Structures are given as C-alpha cells and as structure tokens.
Amino acid sequence: MARRSVISEQILEVMSAGGRHCWTLDDLQGDLVDRGLEPDPSSVFRAVTRLEDAGQVVRVPGDDRRGRFEVAGDHHEHLVCEACGTIEPIACSIVASLADQVRVASGFIVSGHQVVLSGTCGRCAGPADDAGAAR
Structure with missing residues (x-):
C-alpha cells in the first residue's frame, strides 16, 4: 500500500x-x-x-x-432532509432481514446495499406537519 x-x-x-x-x-x-x-x-x-x-x-x-x-x-442507512440537506445516520435491521429473505428465496447472496430515505427532518417539518408522513 x-x-x-x-x-x-x-x-x-x-x-x-x-x-x-x-x-x-x-x-x-x-x-x-x-x-x-x-x-x-x-x-x-x-x-x-x-x-x-x-x-x-x-x-x-x-x-x-x-x-x-x-x-x-459499522454499516448504517441514511435519512436525507429534502428541505435543509441534513444527512442523518440510522440503524436499520429491516434491510439485513430482507437480505436474508432474498438469500433463502433465491440463493442470491447480498454483499452490499445502500438505502437512502428522503423526506423532511423534524426541524424543517415542525411539530404540527404530519402531511409528509409515509402514506
């Protein structure tokens, strides 16, 4: 090296x-x-x-x-605020579980992934903004 x-x-x-x-x-x-x-x-x-x-x-x-x-x-996923651009890390065991399900169902071994959840952070959304919640 x-x-x-x-x-x-x-x-x-x-x-x-x-x-x-x-x-x-x-x-x-x-x-x-x-x-x-x-x-x-x-x-x-x-x-x-x-x-x-x-x-x-x-x-x-x-x-x-x-x-x-x-x-x-340590691997983690990211939350990206579309209003202010803030990027926050978030642990997400759902994706690891999905990779296991993919392996069992298809034999495909997932070696990596990247997940970005976009939306509005709590600071930008304010306390009363529930309109942007997941549908």
Missing part, C-alpha cells in the same frame, strides 16, 4: 474527530484550512479518492450531486 499523504492523514483525523456525520470536499478543505494547512481542491479530491479506494472512507449516498463522505465503519 502506498504511503498516505499529510493531507490524507489530516482528513482522517478531521473525520475521526467528528463534529458532523459526513463531509463534502468543500467541508474537508475548510476544516484543513482551519488546521493551518492550505490544500488546493484537487489535492483534497485525490486524498479522499485514495482513502475511498483503500476502504477507509465511504461515499454517503444522497439526493444532491455533491459527494459526501464518512469514515468507514
């Missing part, structure tokens, strides 16, 4: 420190600048691509065209 760059190391430190669930490339560049580094956007992109290829970060599926990334770890 190739030696990781200073930018890659700093990206992993930023993401591991938390503060948010996932980061865009712009978020990461801003956080690196806050740490006293001055990476250009292409360096951040290349570092994230290397980390993704190495399995250390994963792309978070979303409804917009901006790449969002998180540290690789």
Whole structure:
C-alpha cells in the first residue's frame, strides 16, 4: 500500500474527530484550512479518492450531486432532509432481514446495499406537519 499523504492523514483525523456525520470536499478543505494547512481542491479530491479506494472512507449516498463522505465503519442507512440537506445516520435491521429473505428465496447472496430515505427532518417539518408522513 502506498504511503498516505499529510493531507490524507489530516482528513482522517478531521473525520475521526467528528463534529458532523459526513463531509463534502468543500467541508474537508475548510476544516484543513482551519488546521493551518492550505490544500488546493484537487489535492483534497485525490486524498479522499485514495482513502475511498483503500476502504477507509465511504461515499454517503444522497439526493444532491455533491459527494459526501464518512469514515468507514459499522454499516448504517441514511435519512436525507429534502428541505435543509441534513444527512442523518440510522440503524436499520429491516434491510439485513430482507437480505436474508432474498438469500433463502433465491440463493442470491447480498454483499452490499445502500438505502437512502428522503423526506423532511423534524426541524424543517415542525411539530404540527404530519402531511409528509409515509402514506
């Protein structure tokens, strides 16, 4: 495996420190600048691509065209607010159960999946908005 760059190391430190669930490339560049580094956007992109290829970060599926990334770890699904763009993790055992059902019914072994539930978060919906509830 190739030696990781200073930018890659700093990206992993930023993401591991938390503060948010996932980061865009712009978020990461801003956080690196806050740490006293001055990476250009292409360096951040290349570092994230290397980390993704190495399995250390994963792309978070979303409804917009901006790449969002998180540290690789325990698998979870995502809730995406269509109003404010917030992405929240959520544990979902239903999908694991579905994968087992698919295996039993067809012999197909599911090796991965990505589920994104889109809608409106509680902050954007407000306490009285039940109109957007699942039908």
